[in-house]
Amino acid sequence: MASHRRPTQPGLGQSTRVTVLSAAAATAAAAFAAPASADPADSGKARVDRLFAQAEKATEEYDKADERAGELRRQVRDAQDSVARGQERINRMRGALGAIAGAQYRSGGLDPSLALLLSENPDSYLDKAAALDRLSERQSTQLRELQQEMRRIGQQRTEATRKLAELERSRVEVARHKRTVESKLAEARRALNALPTADRAAFDRASRGGGRTPDLGGAVPASGRAAAAVLAARQALGRPYIWGANGPSGFDCSGLMQWSYAQAGVGLPRTSQAQRYAGHQVPLSEARPGDLVVYRADASHVAMYVGNGQVIHAPYPGAPVRYDPVGMMPVSSVTRV
CATH class of the missing domain: 1.10.287 (Helix Hairpins)
Known part of the structure; x- marks a missing residue:
């Protein structure tokens, strides 16, 4: 199991903030x-x-x-x-x-x-x-x-x-x-x-959700374990959001991240607040498949970046695990495990 490393915590750059806010505005209706x-x-x-x-x-x-x-x-x-x-x-x-x-x-x-x-x-x-x-x-x-x-x-x-x-x-x-x-x-x-x-x-x-696989742009994961976690998360597409669950039949948001990385042999903490510190933080503009995207100031939601501005996540009760734009809500940080 991978050890948890206390990351450095660089802030998001101004250009990144503009990108995030623009994306969030573009998808406000869906969110x-x-x-x-x-x-x-x-x-x-x-x-x-x-x-x-x-x-x-x-x-x-x-x-x-x-x-x-x-x-x-x-x-x-x-x-x-x-x-x-x-x-x-x-x-x-x-x-x-x-x-x-x-x-x-x-x-x-x-x-x-x-x-x-x-x-x-x-x-x-x-x-x-x-x-x-x-x-x-x-x-x-x-x-x-x-x-x-x-x-x-x-x-x-x-x-x-x-x-x-x-x-x-x-x-x-x-x-x-x-x-x-x-x-x-x-x-x-x-x-x-x-x-x-x-x-x-x-x-x-x-x-x-749309039910279609978006164009992920051929982005390359940061590591072999990240690639394995992305593959696991894709296998969970369509499974229901169940609060308090961490798979394999259903997930909440942090449960999906924990389960996906467990399939790659990496142990993540259980909550989104703790998962944001399970690696080192990178700017959103440098996100690669497998990175954890943490949302809101209180870090109450987490998703997995999969490339080309898309994430996989468990949204909320009634919505299955699915793809969504990374800017679906304000991004707090991006963590590379």
Whole structure:
């Protein structure tokens, strides 16, 4: 898996900004950006677009929280396994010391120092030098190892308890983001259904995409892994947008990027905000196939550049993975993985 490199962060040049803004203006109707017109239908389309954008931002927050919850689940499982293994070691050590105690008892008496075997907490007894003086060197070593192991297991139990509490807080956060996403999507659907019939039909046509492969101009990817990621992204064309999904049957925007690069053997972080730092940034004017194009100031959407001013991306619920112009919305940065 490729390592994540903290990139340099050059700003987009002025000429690039002009290009991006011009392209965005040329495709504003398809993207349903808010126009200057006071037409109520236009305002309705702008509201639908804004709600989908808010839902996408909430989806990225959900992805981040869900990824953290998954990592915490692994940590809790590892901590619990470690505690269980440690307890087995303690039981074996107690068994060995118990055998010594039994032998001493049968031979005429139990060394008082071995009475600690009857206690769950030998610390206070072991700390007394007089007790250790009555033990053989081997017994003393075994008892100190038992003491150390019990302390270590106690610390691990405390850490596991802390991780469990953090996991529960993370689950609450995941549920909260899920409710936000579902609320925004429901509001967007209501706004979409309220559009005039002709505007709703136009939105539906745009959501289905053209279905044709654009002229990609023979652009060359920056690396073999980028070429493999582009090939994977093309294989995903037509698959549905499913919020929180990272393939292979459906995707959200960052899930498509993560899945595509995984097919190339490269591990990307889960969210678009983190993916923008998964390589080094380049000017939009130098974008090559496989580069990640991150949109909006909050980096809430990401697509893959494929050449000749086109990207592949998972747009929003109801729209399949498709090609669109790179300037479909304001570009925040371009990252070469």
